[in-house]
Amino acid sequence: MTGLRRFLVTGGDPSPPVERCELCSTPIPAEHPHLVQIDERRMLCACVPCGFLFDNPGAGGGKYRRVPDRHLVDPDFAVTDAEWEALQIPVAMAFFLHNSPRGTVVACYPSPAGATESELELAAWDSGIGASALAGELRPDVEALLVRRDPPECLLLPIDACYRLVGLVRTHWRGFDGGTEAWKAIDDYVGELRERAQTVERKA
Template sequence: MTTTPLAPPVAGTGTALLRRLREPAPPRPERCAFCGLDLPSEHRHLADTEERALVCACVACALLLQQPGAGAGRYRGVPRRYLSDPRHALADADWEALQIPVSLVFLLHNAVLDRWVALYPSPAGPAESELDPAAWQSVLDRTGLARMLEPDVEALLLRRTEDGTTSCHLVPIDACYELVGRMRRHWQGFDGGAEARAELDAFFERLAALATPLREGSDEL
């Protein structure tokens, strides 16, 4: 039987000791899921298409697993492009037909299942919505971004604002999960509360600076 050793005592006395006991432990660095190498805060992600999950990877492992024949095509690199469609328009009735209980949803196309999946933030993390094919197809048909999206690794991100407009962006899938995680940490009450909305506003401010818009009258950049 293996045993887990006790943690060593904290050195110091008096006020200094109490201060150190109260301070949270520094976060452990993320590691590459394949070789165990410590990763910087900004690192690559791969989509595991079999598990429908994201995994962290160092540059070497990410490049290796994306080579033809490596990993039997199971892993796909998450790109870093951000696009927007300023012409996208969605009426109140169209949004209500989607039956999303919050003002944010992201859609991705699962290549294995060969269908679209819709998810939205909740206190428990990303929640999946049952798609009504006709309602969602009407949304997808309104933007050229849906045709440009890469399955499994990119998402179509829709946000409905209080003035009745709906923004439409194409983003890396890991950005969506990062946003959901940030909102979950700050979620309060039924609709998320002020702190969660502030996280949402800050995210879309950064997104506006990163995104390249589609050209007017074209599905090209």
């Protein structure tokens, strides 16, 4: 995802350089919509009018999708050790998204080098986290499930929020275990996301 360079390099510094819409070149503020270019999995910064243009999934021949701004939480979420180990993820926090061009679910976990990506066995996904209430709400390519294993926690987030987390890890991580500063930054940021989130409505 190349369009979120300021998050991946600086961790979302509050005073980034002036940016421009990557579709029409209009100057844009620090807070602005993002689009995903589906085939290339590329994130684009957009002005408000261009963002509205791609609210319609069919706009632009379906090549772009606007990243929505919804945050959901499932307070009843739980994941067993066996379910997590079946996903073969070596860390205790990851985010999951549907990659529509490849027709699969991808796990990404933050690391000091950036987002490490792993393609999942669909059987392990479907019988575990993929069976959760939030997974049923997930919009392909533009939203992700941020999952922490201990204590169990699951948030449905815009994909750009997950890449902000990657930026925080790259900025603050020190040594093997990250250090106190890194984990405080991670906990504070996830706490902010949790406060914004609404409880998912369970379907009958």
